Amino acid sequence: MTTITVCATKGGVGKTTVTANLGGYLADHGAKVLIIDADVQPTLSSYYGLNGPPASHGLTHLIQSASTEEAISHTGISGLDLIYSDDPEGELQHWIARTPDGRFRIRRALESIQNDYDFILIDTQGAVGGLQDAAIIAADLLVSPITPEMLSAREFLRGTVQMLERLGDLQYLGFERPPLIGVLNRMDKTRDAKDIASQIRELAAAHPELEIRIAETAIPATVAYRKAASIQMPVHRIETSRSGPTLSALETMQRLIKNLGIEITLPTREDKA
Template identity: 50%
Template sequence: MIAVTIASTKGGVGKTTLTANFAAFLADLGQKVLMIDADPQPTLSSYFPLRLTAEGGLVQLMLDATANGVISQTEIEGLDLIYSNDPEGKLWDWIRDAVDGRVRLKHLLQRPAFANYDFIFIDTQGAVGPLQDAAVAAADLLLSPIPPELLSAREFVRGTVAMLDRLRPMAYLGAPIGPLRGVIYRKDRTTDARRIVEELRSESYLPSKGSITILDTVIPASVVYREAATFKTPVHRLQVKRRGNAPSALEILQALTAELFPHLRKPMAERAALRTEGI
């Protein structure tokens, strides 16, 4: 099982959209995937329709330390959800005050109840705090969407890097901080966007270069992501073919998967062959 936390210290950068669509793509690839909505604003919790709604959600998982009755099933085969049910943000205080608050999620996900999942995706709030700390500490891999805008790029460097440095001592509690991968998100065709991307990729612009990598895969600005959210369907199902010269959503998610998880290249190739043969 690989736990992936989608994290950024800035809100509105596309964390939930990336979480939902990446998780759904992997589920369609035949992987067993669990999404955890760790944002008090539960957008991910209602992103896809549910065919089975559990009695509890994130609060019960964290406070009761149990997986019983907290895993809902989406209508997408192989894609489950632990929904956010903490609108008042009380988990923030509990995690802050509990002895094992910031590492509990990490240790819970190592229990047998989660062993049947290939991936667990954790969506986070766009604010520094104990809940985000717990989600980051639980991850094997951190993925951060970065819009190529000056303020977003600066916040990624300043806030996200500072967060990693602050949480590195968590390793002494059995929760080492995973490597961070930044993905350029909502890139348009302006000169300014291209310049910011070049700066983000430059070694001089990124401190802690060894633990931070900007991926080659770029997710362009496109209305298809909003359309997919409106229809409550994964974006790769909505946009399979190219529009003009731009890569399709399916091609982008295939490239992102191949870059982050090379062991899935063969399953992707096999499924592509089946589609070509019309099976």
Template identity: 40%
Template sequence: MQVLSLISTKGGVGKTTIAANLGGFFADAGFRVLLLDLDTQPTLSSYYELSHRAPGGTYELLAYNERDITQLISGTCIDGLDIVLSNDVHRQLNTLLLHAPDGRLRLRNLLSVFRKNYDLILIDTQGARSVLLEMAFLASDSAVSPVTPEILAARELQRGTLQLVKEVEPFRHLGIQPPPISLLINRIPAVSSNARLVQQTLRLVFRDQPGVQVLDAEVPSIEAFPKAATKGLPVHRVERHRPTGRQTPAAIEIIRSLATEMLPQWAMPLSLVTGKGAKHDLRT
């Protein structure tokens, strides 16, 4: 089982959109995928229509150490894609975990309950520095941090997200290896010299920094993403072919490129996704 988190200390950079669309893409490739919504503004929990709603969610998982997955897992309208809904309505989890002896490691210790049922867990997090964010990061095998090509977003990345990475380094003394972090340049406008400059600067700054890489895959700002969200569908099902006259690739190829770069060992089944729904069961 692979665990991938979407992290950033800045809100509005597209974590939820990336999590939802990666989840749908991997599910259509035949993998068993679980979305875990740790955002206190639970947008991911409402992205897809539910086929079944569990009585509990992230609050029961983290506050009560609930291990009965039937109490936690809701089904979505996408075959092979389930979700643990965010239901911390009073926003108590951060305080609870802050004062718990195992707070930052609780999720890491609980994820084994999902191992036999899922190939991939995708964790969406809140856009602010918190115990929940640190907990998700430490529970992950890898992490993606979307960053928009803007100067202020790049500064926040350096000040917030990458500072978090440095501050969890002491967990290595407990035998816990913080995961590598991949920067995803997201929402790139079609024409912007400033955006191109920020892209180039990010790649230059982090070219030789250990534990941090800038992904080759990039996500342009195209209408297909909000259109897919409105329909409650993965974007690769909404845009399977590049529109005439547009230079950027079709949404299906954008997501395929990102998914393949994150989990290259699954490249073959990912290459077979057509955008017409799940047709393969090629889990490895």
């Protein structure tokens, strides 16, 4: 089982979109996938429709009980399950801060289902705090979307690097800082976007000690991603080809999976049929 946490200290960079579409792509290619909505704004929780009634519990139970029991809902995407967010007031942040092992609760809960899933993807809120820390501590790999804007680039360097440096202090508790891969998101064809993307790559290269790298594949700014969210479908299903130099959503997801170092050796669901 591989746990991937999608995180950023800046909101509005597309964490939920990346989480949902990575999960949908992996599930469509035969993997058993669990997505966890660890954001107080429960966008991921409703990204896909459910197959049947929701589970009795959600994120609050997962963390406070360190258990997934009765907290896993099944989406309408075959092979894709969900733990929904049920903390609209942000009380979990305070609970985690008051609990000595609070930031390790997600990690402990996922240990009990490590044989049930091939991948677990955790969506996080765009703010530093105990809930984001817990999601990062549970991860084998961190993925950070970055929009090609100067403010986003600066926040990636300042916020993300500070976050990793802070969590590095937990090494004495057995936490090993996972590598981080930045993914350029909503990349348009302007010269400004290309220049900022180059600066982002230079910023990442300046911190080799933090194991930050930028994926070669960028997610383009196309309407397919908004359309996919509106009809509750993984984007690779609705845009399989595209004319011109811009990659289709299917090609983007295929290349991004390789950039992340994820190997899919399972047969697709179509092959199984």
